[in-house]
Amino acid sequence: MTTTVSSGATTIVHTTAGRIAGAREGEIVAFRGVPYAEPPTGELRFASPRPPAPWHGVRDATRFSPPFVQAAPAHSSEDALYANVWTPDPAGRRSVLVYIHGGGWQVGAGSVPTFDGARLAAAGGIVVVNFNYRLGMFGWGLHEAYTDPVTGLAANWGLQDQVALLRWVRENAAAFGGDPDDITLCGTSAGGATAWQLALMPELKGTVRRLVSISAAHPWQPAFALTPDDSRTAYETIAHRLGTDPKGLREVPAPLLHEEWTRFFSGSPGAREVGSGREYRGPVLDGRLVTAYPHDLPTPDVPLMTIYNRTEGSFFTDPLSPSFPPAPPAPTDHAELREAVRGVLRKMTPRVDDGLVDACVDAYRGTAAPTGRDEELRDLWTEVWGDGLFRHRIVRLAERHARTGTTPQYVMEFAHPTRAPHFGTPHDATSKFLFGSHRLPLHAEQFGDGPLERRISRNFAELVSTFVREGRPRSEDVPDWPVFAPDRPTTLVLGGETVASVALTPKRQQLRFWDEAGCLPVP
Structure with missing residues (x-):
C-alpha cells in the first residue's frame, strides 16, 4: 500500500x-x-x-x-x-x-x-x-x-x-x-x-x-581486501584467542569481537599474521x-558519473584531517621522503625494494611543477598516496569504459581547495558539497561557507540531481559537460574561483608510473 x-x-x-x-x-x-x-x-x-x-x-x-x-x-x-x-x-x-x-x-x-x-x-x-x-x-x-x-x-x-x-x-x-x-x-x-x-x-x-x-x-x-585464506585465518585465530571456534564467535559480545579484530590488524602490515587487507578489509x-x-570485470552497463578529488591523498597526509589513523609526520628531507613513499607502497604490495621507491619518487618529481615551497616534499608524498590508492584505478576504469562500454559516462575532478592550514582537495571532500554539509560547524573551518562554497555546492547538487532525474548532468553555472573521451577535453573540473571548466584529464602523466610499477592492478 x-x-x-x-x-x-x-x-x-x-x-x-x-x-x-x-x-x-x-x-x-x-x-x-x-x-x-x-x-x-x-x-x-x-x-x-x-x-x-x-x-x-x-x-x-x-x-x-x-x-x-x-x-x-x-x-x-x-x-x-x-x-x-x-x-x-x-x-x-x-x-x-x-x-x-x-x-x-x-x-x-x-x-x-x-x-x-x-x-x-x-x-x-x-x-x-x-x-x-x-x-x-x-x-x-x-x-x-x-x-x-x-x-x-x-x-x-x-x-x-x-x-x-x-x-x-x-x-x-x-x-x-x-x-x-x-x-x-x-x-x-x-x-x-x-x-x-x-x-x-x-x-x-x-x-x-x-x-x-x-x-x-x-x-x-x-x-583493500583479504584473500579467502587470510579471512579464514583471521576468524580462526580470533576464535582461538577467545577460547572458542568460529561458530562460537556468534556468542561473543560485539564490542569484544570488534576490539579483537582491530588488534589483529593493528601495526605494520608486514608484521601481521596475514599479508592481505593491508590498508582496508573490504569485499x-x-x-x-x-x-x-x-579490474577483471566489465564496467557497469548503466549510465555513469565517475568522480574523484584533485588530491585524494591529502585526507591521509593532513595532520588536521579526521582520518583514522592520524596522518604521520610529513617528510622534511629526501631521506624522509623516500621512507614516506616506501610506507605508501607497502600498503599495496609486500615487496618494496629501493629500486621501486626511487622509481616512484623520480617519476613524481619528473612530472611535478617545481614551486620552491617547503611543502613540495609533502605534496609529492600526498600525490603518491592519493594516486596509488585511488585516482589511478578510477581514471583507468573510466578510460576503459570509454573504450569498451556502451553507456554514457561523465567524469569529474572535484577541485575546490580546502582552507588553510588544510591543503588540497582531500578524499571525501565531495560529500560535504553534494549534501551541502560544508556549512555545518564541524566542516566549515576546513571547507568554508562563503558565497563561492555555496555556489559550488549548489552546482554540484544540481549536476547530480539532473543526472538522477534525466541521465545527463547540467547546471546553470557549468559549461556543457560532454560524454567522457580520454583524449579530448571532456573532464569537468569543478571548484575554485572559475567554478567549472572542461579539460583534458588533469595530471595524466603522473599515473603512468603505476601502469608499469607492478604493484597495482591495471584495468
Whole structure:
C-alpha cells in the first residue's frame, strides 16, 4: 500500500512491514530509523539479512538508529540495519537516489550529519535514501562455518545488506513518493566501490538504473581486501584467542569481537599474521557475490558519473584531517621522503625494494611543477598516496569504459581547495558539497561557507540531481559537460574561483608510473 496520511507535522506511510510516522521538516518529509532487515544478532550474526518482521500500529520514524558497531560513537550497535529517507512529497513519483556511506568498510553511518539528505532532496526534487550496513568483521569477511542455510552464502554480509536495502527500496519507494523503476545508486570511497560492484550484479539488473561512483576505493588484494585464506585465518585465530571456534564467535559480545579484530590488524602490515587487507578489509572473493574485482570485470552497463578529488591523498597526509589513523609526520628531507613513499607502497604490495621507491619518487618529481615551497616534499608524498590508492584505478576504469562500454559516462575532478592550514582537495571532500554539509560547524573551518562554497555546492547538487532525474548532468553555472573521451577535453573540473571548466584529464602523466610499477592492478 502507498496510502499517505498527514496530520500537522506528522506524516504516516505504509511500508511492506507496517506503518511508519515521519516528520515534515521545511520542504521535505524525513523518515529516520526505518528497518530494512532484521537485527543481525544471535544466530543472524554472520548470516544473510532477513526481511524486517512486520509490526502492528504506527512505528515512530523520526529518530536515527544507532550506527553499526565501531570504535566510536559509544552507542554503536549490531541492531543497526535501518534506512533513512528524505522526500519532497510522499504522494509524488520522483527519481530516487540511494547513497552508500564510506569509511573503509570499518566506520560510518547514515546518521552522520555530513550525509543528511534534506537539502539534496529539496533542491533536486528527488527522494534521497541512505542507510547503515554491517562493518568490520561483522560485514566483510569469509568463513564456511557461517554458511547460511537459506542462501548458501558465507561471506560479505555488508554487501548482502546493501543488496537487501536496494530490494527494500524497490518494494517501498512508492510509499515515500519515489519511482521504483528509477533508482540511481551513489556512494563515496568504500561506498563508491560497492556501488560499482552492485551495479554489476545480474540479480540487480533493472533495479540500478544509473550509477554515481565517487572516489571509489576499488578493492583488490592485498591492499583493500583479504584473500579467502587470510579471512579464514583471521576468524580462526580470533576464535582461538577467545577460547572458542568460529561458530562460537556468534556468542561473543560485539564490542569484544570488534576490539579483537582491530588488534589483529593493528601495526605494520608486514608484521601481521596475514599479508592481505593491508590498508582496508573490504569485499572478499567468495565466488558468488564477488566473483572478481573491478579490474577483471566489465564496467557497469548503466549510465555513469565517475568522480574523484584533485588530491585524494591529502585526507591521509593532513595532520588536521579526521582520518583514522592520524596522518604521520610529513617528510622534511629526501631521506624522509623516500621512507614516506616506501610506507605508501607497502600498503599495496609486500615487496618494496629501493629500486621501486626511487622509481616512484623520480617519476613524481619528473612530472611535478617545481614551486620552491617547503611543502613540495609533502605534496609529492600526498600525490603518491592519493594516486596509488585511488585516482589511478578510477581514471583507468573510466578510460576503459570509454573504450569498451556502451553507456554514457561523465567524469569529474572535484577541485575546490580546502582552507588553510588544510591543503588540497582531500578524499571525501565531495560529500560535504553534494549534501551541502560544508556549512555545518564541524566542516566549515576546513571547507568554508562563503558565497563561492555555496555556489559550488549548489552546482554540484544540481549536476547530480539532473543526472538522477534525466541521465545527463547540467547546471546553470557549468559549461556543457560532454560524454567522457580520454583524449579530448571532456573532464569537468569543478571548484575554485572559475567554478567549472572542461579539460583534458588533469595530471595524466603522473599515473603512468603505476601502469608499469607492478604493484597495482591495471584495468
